[in-house]
Amino acid sequence: MLPILQIGPLAIQTPGLILLLGLWFGLTLAEKLAQIDRIIDPNAIYNLALTALLAGILGARLFYVARYPDIFFNDPLSLVSPNTAMLDAFGGLVTGGLAALIYGQRRKLPLWPALDALTPALSVLFIAAGLAHFASGDAFGIPARLPWSIRLWGEYRHPTQLYETLLAAGIAVLVWPRRRAEQPAGVRFLAFVALSAFARILVESFRADSTLIFGSLRTAQVIAWGILAISTQWIATRLKHQSTAQPLEEAKP
């Protein structure tokens, strides 16, 4: 665990740093890989992600401010404080998602090929998220005495953060675009979603911070099962309705 990297007077939050590096690395790769499918302009992918990110951060701060307007009124400079504790995750997701939708509409990006092109960036980001959890000690496991247990928060525990990272790496290998897609557009992205949901179902069983639903079921697993069902059904539909020669048709704006 290395939540803080102390360099002289600077206290760097390691998890945040890992996530930023993952995002940058993932996007750079996605930009390069977009040339394989040659459907989406590589620049558009980068700009789409950047727009969503910036709008997401802005939205996260504004939703937080909306909860305590009087405090921020007395100290308007705090609006631009870099402190991540003053962000609202839900607000960030909503604004980031909306911004991505609007950007995609205005640039007339075809939805499924755009999501496919973003998939490598997402899969790298999920690996980074696992490593970030490892650095911060979040998403920790249930106590267990195993040869590979890690000592964390006063107990020997399942290294769930490493399970998560390894599975994310495996998924990245599976969905990585190697040559021009032979599957209908969207299948790469949906496969990534389905596999990630499946991985979450596996790992969640070893996590100690789960919340429960319906008595003794883990909430995250129930939600992930729903996502798995929907995404695999979607794959089935796309496989059925499109022969492999057709994806380029959809690409036309």
Next chain:
Amino acid sequence: MPISSRNFKWIQLALLFFAAAWIAGTSWLSTPGEGSRSASPRAGFPAPSFTLTDLDGDPVSLSDFQGKVVLLNFWAAWCPPCKAEMPAFEALQQAYRGDELVILAVNTTYQDDLTAAQEFVVENNLSFPVLLDMDGKVSNAYQILAMPSTFFIDRDGIIQQVIVGGPMSETLIQTQVRKLLAEVP
């Protein structure tokens, strides 16, 4: 490798069935209990208990303040950002007078100059309890890696937010405190 839609149907069924069996099976085998959380210096965990002496030599325990929101700060006199956020703590202390909110500033005396710390407290008229961690045991229990470190503890003694580094803005401190005060005990 292209997959036919007929083959995929079987893969889908197998995945969904296995996932459902896994969820049911593992939840039956092990249930994550809230009770398994031992005191630890991180959000979501009970704050490690301690007893230290204040500047007058009187013992002060974290458990004295159950039912109140506690802002627990670790600082040193040699640390400029630690000193920079003290006036904001004092303003909060004046506003709440220890009724619902308690501010505890633990001086990391084991690696600080006690005289300098005392002078700083007097010069700035700090009225909240300043506690002395002489042997570093409490700082160790809270795994202090960087200074200042501040723990926002709710009425049930659970840490809700950890802020490492500073100085924190008054806005950050006030929003975090208000969030915890708004929670019904």
